[in-house]
Amino acid sequence: MGFNVLDLKFAKDAIPPISSKTMEIHHDRLYAGYVNKRNEIEELLKTADRSKAVASYSSYRALKVDETFNADGQILHELYFSTLSPTPKQPSEDLEFVKKAKEDFGSWDSFIEDVVACAMAARGWAITAYDFRDKKLHNFLADAHNHGGVWETWPVWTVDVYEHAYFLDFGSDRKSYIIEIIKYADWDEINKRFLKAKSIEKILETK
Numbered sequence: 001m002g003f004n005v006l007d008l009k010f011a012k013d014a015i016p017p018i019s020s021k022t023m024e025i026h027h028d029r030l031y032a033g034y035v036n037k038r039n040e041i042e043e044l045l046k047t048a049d050r051s052k053a054v055a056s057y058s059s060y061r062a063l064k065v066d067e068t069f070n071a072d073g074q075i076l077h078e079l080y081f082s083t084l085s086p087t088p089k090q091p092s093e094d095l096e097f098v099k100k101a102k103e104d105f106g107s108w109d110s111f112i113e114d115v116v117a118c119a120m121a122a123r124g125w126a127i128t129a130y131d132f133r134d135k136k137l138h139n140f141l142a143d144a145h146n147h148g149g150v151w152e153t154w155p156v157w158t159v160d161v162y163e164h165a166y167f168l169d170f171g172s173d174r175k176s177y178i179i180e181i182i183k184y185a186d187w188d189e190i191n192k193r194f195l196k197a198k199s200i201e202k203i204l205e206t207k
């Protein structure tokens with residue numbers, strides 16, 4: 001059984017900074033393409049010749065490299081789309097995620113400033129993740145879907161800064177895109193992801 005392409009939870013024109021054309025290309029073609037390619041690669045891996053696997057070039061290596069590219073492309077886009085809300089609102093002070101971001105970054109403004117800086121510095125993604133080791137939120141930078149991931153952290157929010165996410169609507173003005181897209185963050189959904197991380201943490205600490 002392969003992976004399914006998940007539907008958007010809003011209409012394609014429901015996030016005003018992003019045009020329906022961008023949303024259509026981004027969700028229906030690019031994101032769906034990663035899911036479909038992941039399924040295709042997993043099928044090909046079932047019969048790939050493992051005996052000829054070498055690091056210089058081998059068909060097995062090519063499949064394994066692009067397996068992570070498409071798997072992470074799928075996962076990061078599902079997080080990106082699912083943490084957008086058509087109804088912009090300020091994050092509630094009561095959300096555990098908000099409290100934790102303030103604790104770990106000194107203030108909410110400092111946290112957002114770090115997300116923006118990370119997104120400006122990245123060629124692919126800014127990813128807010130909870131690290132089970134130091135029990136803190138971090139903003140990680142990924143230059144490609146499968147580059148920059150930190151193992152044993154739990155991503156709670158992503159900002160897609162590949163040009164395909166904004167170029168039709170913002171041209172090269174990436175900063176305006178980042179500022180605008182953050183206004184449409186679904187803080188309740190991001191908080192749910194954070195609470196999930198805390199639940200997993202409890203399981204990890206069970207001896």
Ligand SMILES: [Fe+2]
Pocket residue numbers: 026030077160162164165
């Ligand atoms: Fe994207």
